[in-house]
Amino acid sequence: MSIAVVKFSSRLVAGVVQSFWQQVADGSRFEEAGESVGWSVTTVRRELRSSGGVRPRRGRTLTGRSLSFDEREQIALLRGKESVREIARRLGRAPSTISRELRRNADEVYYYRATTAHARAHARAARPKTAKLKSNEALRKEVEKRLGKKDSPVQIAGRLRKNHPNNPEMWVSHETIYQSLYLESRGGLKRELVKNLRTGRTLRKPQRRPDERRGRIQGMVMIADRPAEVEDRAVPGHWEGDLIVGKDGKTAIGTVVERTTGFLMLVHVPADQNRAEAVRDGLISKMGALPDELRRSLTWDQGIEMSRHKEVKIAADIDIYFCDPHSPWQRGSNENINGLLRQYFPKGTDLSIYSQTDLDYVAHELNDRPRQRFDFCTPNEMIRTFLLR
Structure with missing residues (x-):
């Protein structure tokens, strides 16, 4: 062959x-x-x-x-x-x-x-099974006739079952109709019939507008409402967070950095757990263990992993704010630390192999690294200075 x-x-x-x-x-x-x-x-x-x-x-x-x-x-x-x-x-x-x-x-x-x-x-x-609408001429003609009358695929599928209750050969799902219209390899229906669909699109798209982020995170408090004291970094306890993503986007590590001291915490995100739940649990564990004076606010981007942010806010007793879409500079400290972390976790790495113990070790190394902006003091030294005041 x-x-x-x-x-x-x-x-x-x-x-x-x-x-x-x-x-x-x-x-x-x-x-x-x-x-x-x-x-x-x-x-x-x-x-x-x-x-x-x-x-x-x-x-x-x-x-x-x-x-x-x-x-x-x-x-x-x-x-x-x-x-x-x-x-x-x-x-x-x-x-x-x-x-x-x-x-x-x-x-x-x-x-x-x-x-x-x-x-x-x-x-x-690539041995595709012959599509039902290709092999069954009577069914195909009936579907095309109803599409010509501007019936929707859902209406067509439902009506066919009603009209032919004892003849499964005249049944077809609405998804099969959509695929026969939009996917060349499935075929069977005349492509020009897509103009009779409600949208009239020649390309199937998700059911949302391009500029819409519907169904992602409910009840966000935006960065514009964050206290002004966060901006000058004079008061510790304000954090920035995000994920670094591993191979094929399937694994991740949570990164949280304190704006004033540069102190870093890493959150283990198990690959076999729902990501939003894993981030919630990890943040509650890490943020909840902090002293009150270091638990003022957390700023994150609008990633779906923070859809359980209300639970984090209540359990860890910390205010949570969200950046504007496509505005990584609003989490500048976190973006910089994520760049440093790529020395330990290169892009394309399977991040699921690292335990929380491994992550704590990496965080300790970075927190013990001198920083020029602190006159070559370390984040560990900086955060202790604030705690001893």
Whole structure:
């Protein structure tokens, strides 16, 4: 069987693609989601054109049956150095899986490259099932007729079940209708019928306006309402916080820095826990342990991880303020410390491997580092000075 040649790009890597679409589903703008997974604006546009604005199914619920791109990179690294059985042992795979991968996706003379192999596997796996609206002419004509009358896909799906209660062949979900209109690979319906939908869009979009951040954080108190004493850094106890994000946006660490002293605290965010709940629990633990005079306010950006901010405010007894959208300079201290932290946690790192003990050690190292703005005193010394007054 001949396989179509496919040029490798990160758009073939399910983990990257699904991370992008999950962030869109969570309310991020396309550009924001693209930036977080390392895509240029051009790559984002290509993804939207090819998908029709519909989140792809491939890779959405990975079972581990297929080799990932990371595993193929490991195979390429170990090939020629280790036996097939040793490679399989390291990856936790069957030896037959590795030998089959090398046989199917290696170049001539058994030369194996992860990018080429992944592209070939991606092309081989593209065996789409014939869409119901393509194979069932009577159903397709009925759907097209109702779209022509400007019925919505939800109305069409409901009416078909009502009109044909004993004939499942004449049933179709509203999502299938949308995908047949917007996604070229699904097909079946005339593309021009999209103009009969309420929106008339040729590209499917999230149900929100581009400048709207609906459904993200309720009850925010904005930075404009923050006390004036925060600005001159004369009074300690005002903090700035954010997340640094790891590989594919799937792991994160909370970073909180005190504006006056530069004192840093790091918050463990378990990868297997809801991020908003993990940030809430971590902040309550860290901020709640501070003396009253060091627990005045916390300023954060509008990331969804702070959707439980009211619980943090009550439990830790601290006022919480939010920056304006796309205004990182409003958390200047935190942005600077996050840059320093990349020495310890480079971009693309799996941050879930670090425990709270590991994070406390890194925070201690940075808090013991002399700072020029404090005449080369350390944040540890600065914060002790304020506490002893």
